[in-house]
Amino acid sequence: MRWLALRTLTVLGCLAALAVVSKLLSANLDTYVFLVVIQCGVAMTLAASLNLINGITGQFSIGHAGFYAAGAYVGAAWTVLWQPIVVRHVPLLQLGAPVGDTLTLLIAIVVGAAAAAVAGVVVGLPSLRLRGDYLAIVTLGFGEVIRVVILNIDAVGGARGLTGIPTLVGSGDLAFFWVFGLVLAVVALSRNLMRTTRGLTWLAVREDEIAADAMGVDTTRVKVSAFVVGSAFAGVAGVMYAHYFTSISPDVFGMDMSIIITTMVVLGGTGSVSGSLLAAIVLTALPEFLRFMQDYRMVIFSTMLVVVMLTRPQGMFGHGEISFAKLKQLFGRRAAGGAKP
Amino acid sequence: MSLLELRGVTRRFGGLAAVSNITAHVDTGELVGLIGPNGAGKTTLFNLLTGVYAPSEGAVVFDGRDTRGMRPCRIAALGIARTFQNIRLFRELTALQNVKVAVNLRARASLFSAVIDTMGQRADDARLEALARECLTAMGLEHVGDNRSCDLPYGLQRRLEISRALATRPKLLLLDEPAAGMNPFEKQDLMQLIRTVQTTFNVTVLLIEHDMKVVMGICKRIYVLDYGQLIAEGTPAEIRANPKVIAAYLGEETI
Ligand SMILES: Nc1ncnc2c1ncn2[C@@H]1O[C@H](COP(=O)(O)OP(=O)(O)O)[C@@H](O)[C@H]1O
Ligand SMILES: [Mg+2]
Numbered sequence: 315m316r317w318l319a320l321r322t323l324t325v326l327g328c329l330a331a332l333a334v335v336s337k338l339l340s341a342n343l344d345t346y347v348f349l350v351v352i353q354c355g356v357a358m359t360l361a362a363s364l365n366l367i368n369g370i371t372g373q374f375s376i377g378h379a380g381f382y383a384a385g386a387y388v389g390a391a392w393t394v395l396w397q398p399i400v401v402r403h404v405p406l407l408q409l410g411a412p413v414g415d416t417l418t419l420l421i422a423i424v425v426g427a428a429a430a431a432v433a434g435v436v437v438g439l440p441s442l443r444l445r446g447d448y449l450a451i452v453t454l455g456f457g458e459v460i461r462v463v464i465l466n467i468d469a470v471g472g473a474r475g476l477t478g479i480p481t482l483v484g485s486g487d488l489a490f491f492w493v494f495g496l497v498l499a500v501v502a503l504s505r506n507l508m509r510t511t512r513g514l515t516w517l518a519v520r521e522d523e524i525a526a527d528a529m530g531v532d533t534t535r536v537k538v539s540a541f542v543v544g545s546a547f548a549g550v551a552g553v554m555y556a557h558y559f560t561s562i563s564p565d566v567f568g569m570d571m572s573i574i575i576t577t578m579v580v581l582g583g584t585g586s587v588s589g590s591l592l593a594a595i596v597l598t599a600l601p602e603f604l605r606f607m608q609d610y611r612m613v614i615f616s617t618m619l620v621v622v623m624l625t626r627p628q629g630m631f632g633h634g635e636i637s638f639a640k641l642k643q644l645f646g647r648r649a650a651g652g653a654k655p
Numbered sequence: 656m657s658l659l660e661l662r663g664v665t666r667r668f669g670g671l672a673a674v675s676n677i678t679a680h681v682d683t684g685e686l687v688g689l690i691g692p693n694g695a696g697k698t699t700l701f702n703l704l705t706g707v708y709a710p711s712e713g714a715v716v717f718d719g720r721d722t723r724g725m726r727p728c729r730i731a732a733l734g735i736a737r738t739f740q741n742i743r744l745f746r747e748l749t750a751l752q753n754v755k756v757a758v759n760l761r762a763r764a765s766l767f768s769a770v771i772d773t774m775g776q777r778a779d780d781a782r783l784e785a786l787a788r789e790c791l792t793a794m795g796l797e798h799v800g801d802n803r804s805c806d807l808p809y810g811l812q813r814r815l816e817i818s819r820a821l822a823t824r825p826k827l828l829l830l831d832e833p834a835a836g837m838n839p840f841e842k843q844d845l846m847q848l849i850r851t852v853q854t855t856f857n858v859t860v861l862l863i864e865h866d867m868k869v870v871m872g873i874c875k876r877i878y879v880l881d882y883g884q885l886i887a888e889g890t891p892a893e894i895r896a897n898p899k900v901i902a903a904y905l906g907e908e909t910i
Pocket of ligand 1: 668691692693694695696697698699700
């Protein structure tokens with residue numbers, strides 16, 4: 315029970331700190347910079363969630379934008395289309411702005427996550443039979459299928475997209491709170507998976523499926539779980555995007571988005587959570603900050619990617635993580651090396 | 656009653672019967688040897704026992720249960736563990752983590768509680784870690800627990816495979832050429848160790864070994880496979896005197 319109290323305190327503490335930082339940032343940061351920060355948070359969630367499937371469990375899925383789209387559209391559809399109907403029929407739910415909005419957003423998160431998770435199961439099932447490049451093609455194809463289906467649903471705007479989504483994330487200066495709360499959640503989950511004995515089974519599937527199976531690991535269950543959890547987080551990232559930017563359209567979730575998310579995971583070092591996060595920041599922020607170079611920026615950006623992959627084919631961090639111990643070791647060694655004659 | 660019973664087990668790959676109509680048994684507490692020239696079907700037989708392949712004909716009965724149609728993870732849970740002839744460790748994981756994966760069969764906490772890191776799961780994790788370390792120590796690997804398994808020397812990798820298999824708490828342990836590539840001294844050491852863990856872990860062992868001398872040294876009962884067929888069964892002395900066995904091994908090596 316003491317543990318429960320402690321855990322509750324930690325979580326509440328984190329949330330409070332996030333809320334304070336959120337208020338401070340939105341008050342002090344330049345609007346454009348703040349927007350880039352939020353984009354980074356969404357990208358970090360996408361990268362870390364794909365890392366669960368791709369890096370930790372070793373299922374080479376590259377159609378992550380599909381789950382992102384499923385979450386964004388179903389979450390937004392709830393807020394724009396279904397929520398008003400529900401509220402009209404249930405007077406009890408006609409709450410004031412802060413409470414009512416928060417409730418609406420929370421429900422959007424749940425339905426967005428659920429929709430993406432269902433899509434995750436559908437894509438996860440072929441992963442039971444397919445490996446490597448075959449799986450990659452199927453997942454990429456499925457991501458496109460989701461986009462094309464959305465393109466043909468008039469109720470959510472078809473090719474025009476869905477606009478006029480209330481700024482449930484953006485209002486009340488809590489955008490940073492919501493988006494980075496989500497980042498914290500997916501990072502905590504990944505960390506616990508890699509640290510605990512139960513979670514090691516996911517890494518075992520990546521390392522050697524036949525051996526894992528022989529040691530009693532239910533590889534089917536692990537793979538489907540990875541797809542469900544990874545896609546659910548991508549779905550929530552979609553909900554955040556929709557309720558911050560207030561409009562979504564199918565072309566946001568195209569194949570190029572899928573490829574950028576995959577690049578983040580590969581660039582960061584497949585399996586490395588901190589690597590994925592850092593790569594997400596770099597790949598999101600860099601094109602923005604290179605804007606002054608106009609047409610050349612994409613050339614420079616692509617060149618940098620090529621250089622990184624040539625010099626570090628295992629990604630920036632390989633399977634490893636950034637840690638203070640490692641940094642200390644690195645600088646310690648430098649210092650010791652410098653002291654020698 | 657036998658712990659393991661094979662009833663006319665056959666496995667065909669296209670036209671080739673890699674394992675052909677084998678009837679055999681292993682009783683609780685035994686250390687049985689399985690020998691035969693290269694390509695005789697020994698590894699295929701292990702794959703049939705562990706559910707990697709399904710028998711084309713016949714049945715495998717383990718602990719009173721017909722294992723037909725069961726997935727390998729289910730059979731592992733029933734109590735059959737194995738090592739691989741071509742080492743199959745979780746290469747990027749440490750030695751301890753390798754063993755921990757296998758110890759999951761004895762986990763009580765759910766994956767969900769692991770993910771949200773509850774108190775109950777922490778206690779369970781501590782218990783599982785102790786079990787895993789016990790298995791490492793049994794194979795003399797307690798000092799290399801934190802090394803990446805692919806960085807370990809070859810001999811230790813083979814030991815780690817056994818350690819990992821033991822971690823599932825098997826009733827039956829299948830060892831596929833655990834001493835392959837070792838020199839005679841290392842082989843003797845390993846066989847000694849296998850005999851020790853057999854008693855400490857109270858496990859029944861079926862051992863594939865290419866080197867007849869080694870098997871003769873520790874097994875009281877031996878099966879001989881050749882071209883997928885069971886050509887002999889008996890004590891080391893009987894096997895040594897069996898003309899069929901001598902013919903099968905003729906030109907291979909001295910018995
Ligand atoms: N998956 C498979 N497909 C086709 N043939 C196989 C397969 N597995 C084994 N075999 C064949 O079965 C025979 C027995 O092989 P194996 O069991 O590995 O022999 P051993 O372990 O006794 O050396 C060999 O001829 C081998 O080529
Ligand atoms: Mg073999």
